[in-house]
Amino acid sequence: MKYGYYPGCSLERNAIAYHQSAMAVAGPMGIEFDELDDWNCCGATEYISIDLLPAYALISRNLALAAQQELEGNGNQLVAPCSACFLNLKKADHYMAESPELSENVNSALAAGNLHYEPGTVSVRHLLDIVVDDVGFNAIAEKVTNPLYNLRIAPYYGCMIVRPGNMKSFDDQEYPTSLDELMSTLGAEVVDFPLKAHCCGGHMTQISESVALELIRRLLKNASDYDADMIVTVCPMCQLNLDAYQDAVNKKFGTNYNIPILYFTQMIGLAFGISPDDLGFGKEIVDAGPALAKIGAEPSPKAKEKRPSKEALPMPSMGEDG
Amino acid sequence: MNEQFEPVIVGFLCNWCSYRAADLAGTARIKYAPNMRTIRVMCSGRVDPQFVIKALREGADGVMIAGCHPGECHYVEGNIKTLRRFLLLKKMLKQLGVEDERIQLVWASASEGTILADAVDRMTEQVRELGPLNWQNTVLGGGNGQGQPAPIENSPVAEEV
């Protein structure tokens, strides 16, 4: 499977581990990435706050390039590992398709660079989406040589990968489960993490640190309340906030959280038996070493369903329809 | 009224939904283009393609067929039959040089007076844009070979559904 690849600014430096691990696991999963030539920043959540049209033009340059460079075989599918980039690209395409006026303006701007973009030409997808939907759990299970037994993982999706509501999403927008399933496919114990799709604080770390630190604290607290050994993320911004600011949280709230924050691609690589160095381990600020040491050769004995007392009322069935 | 062209539109309204919608539009004193002249049929399914052609050749500039929403037909699915027929009829008339806008199918329930009124306004404007139909030249004159009225004789449209 061949895809266009849009790393996004973060993956060049701060999230280099994400980039490395994504590249490392691509091969084994039968994925081929074609990095978009001369891509530019998506504007994150900032550009759109200042100026609408330039913001959309900025994003659309990438879409236009992707459509132009249509690397044969990638079926004009552009993969973004960063949730913010993913949302920006997807949303620009969506809104241009919805509003001919917007599309027209954006295109007359692009024309200044001899570019043009026809909404709908490029289908923008998140890295997690192609891993779970195109590669699939079975194919991944087959490749697992070093299952992540005994490791309690809190899967963390953040916001922008499954929202907003006015666009089709590849997973539930309130309570996604694809990453959960992926992690248990790798042999890990998955924590049913209530805040899995809540906010990491985004850029609030810059605008109002106190607000941001509270949001980060909630996630760390909840994860440790559920005795997670680590939090696994799908977005550089989430990783950065939870990892780099964990120290600040501890200082501010007098806590002593020590939860490593890793990328899902790093975990896949680990389970595939790829050397940690090739997966960017060690780049995380909260050392993942101790947690990884917990990985056992045997799956931890299933804490067997303690049968409810005979007084207990039955729980609602969560059938398919649920 | 100024000198602009006032199209004449014949409207076939089904007795249960759209005719009552038109009644409601009146009762609610919604003002809309006086260009549509209504003919009541029990069901939009009663509208024989011949009626549409008849109206056009008799001097109407456009024809509107209005019925209950799909699934709400008083006669279960008459309107679905209408829809199928309508699409074929439209295709055929196009070959004869009659523009799409001149024959329109509208769903309006008994409570949707505004929807019907808006539809009439919209259609009136569209047909006014197109100008008079003038069947004689457009069809009999300007027909394009396959466009001879011959096939119309016993509404093949109906046969095909």
Add this chain to the structure above:
Amino acid sequence: MATTIASARAPTFFDEVVAATPGTDPHLELCLQCGTCGGSCPSGPDMEHTPRALFAMIDAGMKDQVLSSNTPWYCVACYYCMVRCPQEIHITDIMYTLKRMAIKEGLYRESSASDASGFSETFIDYVENYGRSFELGVATRYHLRHHPLNAVKMATGMGFNMFLKGRMDLTPTRIKNLDQLKAILSKAKELGGSS
């Protein structure tokens, strides 16, 4: 003719907000004032007005109060409100619109998040001059400009760690065809982007 008289009257603040929001109709007029947005918002407790309250104010034409509120700046774009809104209002998009308007009207300076836009602006400088960006460089420069003390904190604390881990650059890479990007952006601005 069955037309509404809305088109007749001069555009209100409400109309401006709707018009400046991209995509299809954001459905702002449908707000039930149910508070699902304010209840869902992660930074809701720190907002001067909940989104719901802000919408009522927009409808009431309280332009200055709305545009000088810190609410849009505290939006973290998590989109929970947008997913849960029973009326399918494009809330997050409207927050972006309000930021743009606040900047245009210079009213954001009134708000307690007065320097929030500063971050966005610093960010944009990078994007416009390099074609790429990176949170940390932006952060440092932004802090140097707005709260020097934080900058020091960053340089020594968290920022320093990042640097050690090789996760922090001082300048981003520059794209090859920067001129093309610049041309596109200036054209976009010229096209009255600022709305």
Add this chain to the structure above:
Amino acid sequence: MNKEKVGVYVCHCGTNIAGVVDVEDVATWAGEQDNVEIARDYKFMCSSLGQDLIEDDIKEKGLTRVVVAACSPHMHEKTFRGACERAGLNPFLFEMANIREHNSWATNDKVAATQKAKALVNAAVERVVFQVPLEKLPIEINPNTLIVGGGISGITAALELADAGNHVYLVEREPSIGGHMAQLDKTFPTLDCSACILTPKMVDAGQHPNITLLSYSEIEEVDGYLGNFTITVRKKARCVIEEDCTGCGICEEKCPIKVVDDVFEAGLGYRKVIYRPFPQAVPKYPVIDKENCTYFLRGKCKACQIFCPTEAIDFEQEDEILKFQVGNIILTTGFDLFDARRIPQYGYGRLANVFTSLEFERMVNAAGPTGGNIFMRDGVTEPQSVAIIHCVGSRDKNYNEYCSKVCCMYSLKFAHLVHERLPGADVYNFYIDMRTPGKGYEEFYHRLLEEGTHFIRGRAAEVTDAARLPGEEGKLIVQAEDTLIGKQRRIPVDMVLLSAGIEARGDSKEISQLFRMGCDFDGFFTERHPKLDPVATMTEGIYIAGACQGPKDIPDSVAQAAAAAARVAGLITQGTVMMEPVRASINEEACSGCRICNTMCPYNAIVFHEDRNVSEVITALCQGCGTCVAACPSGIITGAHFTNDQIVSEIEGILWDVRSEPELVPGD
């Protein structure tokens, strides 16, 4: 064509028409048209004087046709047909031109309106000369009635009809009648015990000599039309011989298998595999749930059979197919509760102590799984604080846009029951708007205010167990904006109740197709008129009552059910009804036997005679839509009162002012 004598009457309707249309001009103009004997305009044609005008002209001038240009035929067609009839003219030789609703009320353009009025009048004149005398069709009404659904609506309608001496077939899908009301504990706002007021009615229905109760049965087929429907019912095998069963309940006692009861106990309790949904079930006979019965799964056990004192257990029993005739049908199929699992942020199914309204009804019910105690999911702990969330799945475009109407009131009832059974417990109601229209309803709300319920005006955003602050540990936290103070609040509670909305039955679309009647986008059955006829449907002889027509509480359902019964009783006493003779008929001589019309007819009213190779319309089944008429390639199907001649001449007439040179029109 021999000349007809048409009388044209143009109504002023005060200024309603005359204010916009130049009625005098129209009348004079009409007088000059072909076939028109006399044309008049008059202030109010519908007045007795106006009608006299018509009657006199018919008698004195020997009019053979009458046209009235006035309001909509739906308004006064009947009136004027009456006038014609009184003067000895067949009412179907009358035609109406709608120059009010469709003209004078729809525009201010006097010129255009007058022109249009002439067109409409002319159309009517040219049409009416082609109209022919018709006789209304008498239809015999079979005195038996089918009622589908044995909830409170169905029971009410059945008893109303049966007490009036009519026979009723009451068909219920579940093993017992009673419906949702049987599951409730108290009813708002009077707090009557639901069972106490319902069970007597259930017993009456079960024992009534005029009611054939078919429980555990489903409708398979519906054929026919008003007055004479043929119904096919599948009576599912109970595996219990009703004649022999005494309802002693020993089988239930001895059955070793227990399963969760998702129907009557709403999943909160268990039932045996051979069971009666509840002790007061009507009929009293149990049923065996084959999916879970050890005998049916593994061929052994038979405990019930072994212990049954009257040998009433019959594992070999098979479904029965019953056929019977009825004249009318009342649908009272009720509602489904909104599935709260569809809203993940409320945590139902994931967070143990989140309950749905129906679960709570069972919980507070003395006969329910907790014997009426309010317990958390562990079945022993009493909650110290309870949150009640309104509008779950209602007033939300993501689920159902409509208001479910009953939730505010039952949420208040829940709050009251918590106060009553757990004095000292805190109760929080999260609402968008408090909707309490109804006798004694607002007063009930005030009573709850007195009882100290905390009302928070704000739709709950989420329910979570993710604690942020010490006070939240181990609790469920309901997060919402308190819109009255404009601040976000997090309320830690022990138990959350979701006031789920009312939805149409999952299979209501199939049901509406089965009975050939309308059903709206939400799946609720469509009434004939939203204001003036909320009990009839667009299909003659089929009526609706209760929540299957839209969200409704008990009093409304009962009232509607009684109304439907009264409508049916009316038809039964009439014995026969006269139907519009608007029907299709096939000229067999000309029929080519192509059979296109057979597939066209939505009522299967057209039969094909292989022997003669022709199709025939069964007049009694035909509803007169005319689809077949339009479809007939050789144009030999006649739609009475809407014949090709009539419509074609109407088209010509309506285009009088723009007609090009008349030419032969193919096909007519």
